[in-house]
Amino acid sequence: MSALADLREVLFEVSDLHQAAELLGWDQETYMPAGGVADRANQLGTLSRIAHERFVAASTGRLLEAAESEVSGLADDSDDARLVRVTRRDWDQETRLPSDLVVALAREGAISRPVWQEARAKGDWALFAPRMRITVELAQRVAEAIGTTGRAYDALIDLNEPGLDTAQVEHLFSQLRDRIVPLLRRVQEHSDRVDVSVLSREVEPQKQLSFSTRVVERLGYDFGRGRQDLSAHPFCTSFGIGDVRITTRVKPSLREGCLFSSIHESGHAMYEQGISPVLARTPLAMGTSPGVHESQSRLWENLVGRGRPFWQHFYPQLQEAFNGALNEVGEEEFYRACNAVEPSYIRVDADELTYNLHIMLRFEIEKELLEGRLAVEEVPEAWAVQVKEYLGLEPPSGVEGPLQDIHWTQPMLGGFIGYALGNVIGAQLMERARTGLPQLDAQIAAGDFAPLLGWLRENVYLHGRKFTPQELVQRVTGRAIEAGPWIRYVEGKFGDLYELN
Incomplete structure (x- = not known):
């Protein structure tokens, strides 16, 4: 041999x-x-x-x-x-x-x-x-x-996102923050444009679970090689290309977002299920990095699942599945509610616009802890200061502050940045996908997700971990990782949603 x-x-x-x-x-x-x-x-x-x-x-x-x-x-x-x-x-x-x-x-x-x-x-x-x-x-x-x-x-960034360093992440986050915060302030001045009360309605958890299962299967998650269970914190885990499992959580209120949790985790799972079998049982048989992995969960959850074409297809089915709970609520009203901007203390409940600010907050605190400029006992106070600066919210309660995430029990620092990178990379990949799939919105509105899934499999999933994040993004889009596509996406989407233009 x-x-x-x-x-x-x-x-x-x-x-x-x-x-x-x-x-x-x-x-x-x-x-x-x-x-x-x-x-x-x-x-x-x-x-x-x-x-x-x-x-x-x-x-x-x-x-x-x-x-x-x-x-x-x-x-x-x-x-x-x-x-x-x-x-x-x-x-x-x-x-x-x-x-x-x-x-x-x-x-x-x-x-x-x-x-x-x-x-x-x-x-x-x-x-x-x-x-x-x-x-x-x-x-x-x-x-x-x-x-x-x-x-x-x-060193911790390189463990998770090979080829990136602290200075590069700081620069990217600075670009995002400089555009997010002013946009958030403008959105808040027009908050009456979106009514979120519909999300306070309650639907039997089993009905929500059944519908979420139907949706993620339609997107392309293969239940012959996976399953969905319940857990306190939704996650995806892979035991090999033939066994990739997801979990979700569900409560009666639609605001808890069982469907979006399921779509998010199925995005991770479809990535793992799409890796080339040739790479099985090797270090290449996993996602490129946490950031690239998150790009897929957030691409499917937000760029697809919170888009108008998605709800053009699924909203009538949702109304039927929920036995009349939403019969008098129009598709546009529901779409707008699902995309409402409401600064929140909780990262996993954050809207699409403010989510990256939650990651920047954690990034700053982790750096301070690791470099010895912040004591563990001082974390809640530092957290409160950042929440006020970034989100405009008063100091949170104990459960709404630094105890909300499971990640620090892993135990490691440096993992949060992948979530913001995921937003950025996902938008960059989607922008490129649209050039190759000019009928994408019409396909999604018709319930045909195969073209997008096929494009992602060919360009991203198949390669597993063969390339670094920068190498992969450069290969697919022709450019290094950049904030521009995500900024264009949110400024266009929320400018329209809140009638800012």
């Missing part, structure tokens, strides 16, 4: 271990009894340690070095060349992480989760603060172990 073939066998084993851990994580969020936390922490820690040690072994390094020689003559974008290149990047990063740190990260994630749940229920940051302090310390250890010639946050 060649060195590359031997390397693949190692990567297959490591992938299997990671996916087994993912299955345990999915179970913890859906069906595991509360008493299983300690055992689950040990199980996840053991699997993470074995996978890490197998991957960073000296023998794996020797196979990788030999494989690099074997693929040196291949085209740079070939599957084999990219597999070796990405494996080298991962191997270099992971060999810098000691096994005890890998185990600590896995164990702390399982231990921190129930503490966060209790603190969130009580609105008590002080209860979660000791675990958050450990999260910051672990993130600092990871950044130090990986190393960087720049800022510590650069």
